Amino acid sequence: MSQTANVLEIKDLVKDFPSVRAVNHVSFDIKRNTIHCLVGENGAGKSTLIKVLTGAMLRSSGALLLNGEEYWPHSTRDAKEKGISTLFQELNVVDQLTVAENLTLGMEDTRFGFLRATDKISAMVSVMNSLEPSIHPKMLVSRLSVAQKQIVEIAKAVATESDIIIMDEPTAAISEGEIKRLFTIVKGLREKNVTVIYISHRLDEIFEIGDYVTVMRDGRHIGTKPVSEVGDRSELIRMMIGKTVFEQYTPKAQACKDPLLVVRNVSNHKLHDISFDVHEGEIVGFYGLVGAGKTELARAIYGVDEYRGEIRFKDRRLSPSPDKAIQAGIALVPEERRSQGLFTVLTIRGNVPVMNMKKISRSGFVNASQERKVTREYIDKLRISTSSTEKEAAKLSGGNQQKVVFAKCLFADADLLMLDEPTRGIDVGAKSEIYGIVRRLSEEGKSILIFSSELPEIMNICDTIHLLFDGRLKATLRNGCDIDNEHVLHIVTGGDAP
């Protein structure tokens, strides 16, 4: 194998989807035996680029040179054989098997269909030992921590002589101590002739372990630099956000009434000591990156997850159960539309009245004409494009599905509406319609909490913005013209609040 200086060269790479160009003429090189970081906001095109590199998706055009040779992976397995392994956030280990069995999984030596103990296992195990002697090969993987499972996967990649290991947010789910251990191992990989492509939202990590950093934005390559030449976090943040132009926002006059929702010192497995108030008619945004605790906060308020601390709504403590929350006047548009919000096999009529059956029934009997009437009313009100109330929800477009989930929550007559990633995966037109609905609701006196990882969304419609990082509420801002994007990104990527 020729030892070129660049292990991977990406040349003019393009990946198109039906409506959007996710990777737009990206070119950069990755030097051999380095740790190359890849950063960018959500939707910058990192994931798509990685999917092309690992063979999960085919590129639209452009070239990839791996060790100086044309590289065109057809599948993740193909990519692995050519030397690119990936450590996904969803780890690829089998809990019920031992460490040693996992290491050789898919490459077992057999004779007549029976497993054979061979050198391969001991070779694997010795790599494993050199990385992390504390993991015993006979241990069941289910008993390992997430970080230890990652190390098993790294060992497997090293032992199969991968040239490149791609790590997708490996520190998102592990503790501080384990992060340190992982970093030691990742740094050590350079001596084992392995190049690491490291993706993270936590900018501090890049300065700690990165040799090079590439910034992407809106599908484009913004720049690649040695980390030593990057001045500080703010320089990276500037590259990440560029000149984002936001719609002009005029904040409402602050209401001086008693707060509708009071959250005090709420903590659980993910949240740490969160406190805030919400007033009538207020639109409150929670901004943070993936894993910051937004969904967990919404679930705690809604009574799905347990918590310590106090949540009071209309001056009363909430019982920890969604049906009690709905009765009290809270409704949630959940993060995952299809799996948590929508009944896809049912019709629109079957979906809309679900959260408030009392309104369409009398002594337990459903009033069918009333049901159809309200469904039609909401189809008109939210402009859901459908031929009839009897259309299966699964057959609607993403935006229209989201509107059905909205209709469901609006029909609950809630005073507090919680929207978790309300516009994820829907097109621009439907997005602005949903913002319009939110503004209208707030004018009607409803309070709205928006949990989002898209900054423009938060800046567009929220009166108050809370910034979350690692389950903590780091800062609270009043929206207005003086919001500093750099400052916001500085905080949600783990920087200290001033």
Add this chain to the structure above:
Amino acid sequence: MSADVPAPRKTVLAGVSNETFLTFFMIGVLVVLFAVACLFVPNFYLLQNIINLFSNYWFVIILGIGVTFLLITGNFDMSVGGVVALTGVLSVWFCQGYNVSQNALANGLGLPYGAAVALALAGALCIGAVNAFFIARLRVPSIIVTLATMMVARGIAQVITRGAQRNTSLPDVFGVIGNTFIPGTSVKIAVLIMVLLVAAAYVVEKKTVVGRRTYLIGANATAARLSGIRVSGHLALLYMVSALLAGVTGILLASEYKAGLSSRAMGYEFDALVISLLGGVSIAGGFGSVLGMFVGAIILAVVTSSATGLLLPPDWQFTLKGIVTFIAILAQRFALDRRKG
């Protein structure tokens, strides 16, 4: 022969829901099977035979109601056959005379018939409560829990009957309800109860909030919970109702035979499941109907009784039943896919 197949034409049924479509499709299958049976089996078309088709399966249809509702939520109830045996045996044991004989199997608790029935139904509800607790509360997969309670219920019946049956020293009143006929017909009162229960189940399924919740849970249990439906409470209710229906069946059968038999209703849980599936209930939940289940039961009745009419040996009947069920369900899925595509 294919000419008289009432092929589901898109033009006619385009506007109806998938569920109505499937019910019509299975009625079509039923009509074809009936026509074929009339061609080959002598006297199959006689009114009396048609009445028999409806009345010979009343017990499986009553069990099918509970099983269908649970299947729509995405859960199984395999315990119903066991509960039938248990309730029947309990009602006999409670009702048998106290200390009237040397034979232990002839001695019971000597309770009045009404009390015996009430207590036997309470026994059925206990099995339902065990199902509800483990499935709704502790979220143990329903197939595991109800297979266990199926065996436990039948096991208790075996202990009480010492593996045989109890049929002596019963008051005359015990045999009344199971052997009363609708005046002027040869149709038992149990068949009438079955028809009333199916009608009631249809109303609950289509017209009430309880029915809606059943579909919602089957369609998406997570979304149902986040939409404020108390999923475990609802499942518990359905398991109790299913056990109660099985209990009623057990009482009626015990009365008909004036005996408590521990092997009664062996395999009925599978028949109930099969007729639900024949009626188009989706094993994944969220789809199906009691009416479809009823049609499924009649299909199974036509197949079984024409096999008997053709003097097919019983061993072959079982195989035939299996093959017809399999083909019918495949045809159903195929028709539904064609419609969607």
